[in-house]
Amino acid sequence: MIRPKKNISSWAKQQQAKWFEFARLIKFRDTHGDFAQCISCGKPVKYGTSNCHAGHFIKATFTAIKYDERNVNMQCYHCNMHLESNHVGYTIGMLKKYGQKVVDQLKMSMHNSVERDESLDRIMTQKYKADYEELKQMYQPKFRL
Numbered sequence: 495m496i497r498p499k500k501n502i503s504s505w506a507k508q509q510q511a512k513w514f515e516f517a518r519l520i521k522f523r524d525t526h527g528d529f530a531q532c533i534s535c536g537k538p539v540k541y542g543t544s545n546c547h548a549g550h551f552i553k554a555t556f557t558a559i560k561y562d563e564r565n566v567n568m569q570c571y572h573c574n575m576h577l578e579s580n581h582v583g584y585t586i587g588m589l590k591k592y593g594q595k596v597v598d599q600l601k602m603s604m605h606n607s608v609e610r611d612e613s614l615d616r617i618m619t620q621k622y623k624a625d626y627e628e629l630k631q632m633y634q635p636k637f638r639l
């Protein structure tokens with residue numbers, strides 16, 4: 495069990511909030527009906543379960559593309575956590591979904607430097623949240639009484 499750190503800095507809290515909103519958006523984007531397909535192995539992933547991960551193609555340690563929406567896609571728990579993203583399968587999935595040009599663009603920009611900008615982080619967190627809410631409105635059935 496992972497316990498939340500007690501003395502976490504406000505910057506770290508902001509990063510957690512940003513990742514939460516971004517990952518939620520990506521998982522919802524990649525889900526059709528109740529299921530998504532793992533980009534690495536192709537198996538179905540039920541939305542909203544612990545099997546449902548937003549996994550990076552190029553590792554999140556490359557901060558320039560950590561939040562690039564093409565670099566993060568729905569993955570199953572097994573590929574993301576046990577197979578270290580299942581990179582061979584992920585590459586095949588990336589080529590099918592985006593094509594070679596996007597894969598090349600991500601690889602070229604992965605080493606770019608990024609300045610820490612807390613106000614931009616707050617704006618992006620709100621943007622990811624708003625984008626998620628908008629997608630949810632578009633794709634959830636509306637019930638009428």
Ligand SMILES: [Zn+2]
Pocket residue numbers: 532533534535536537569570571572573574580
């Ligand atoms: Zn998988």
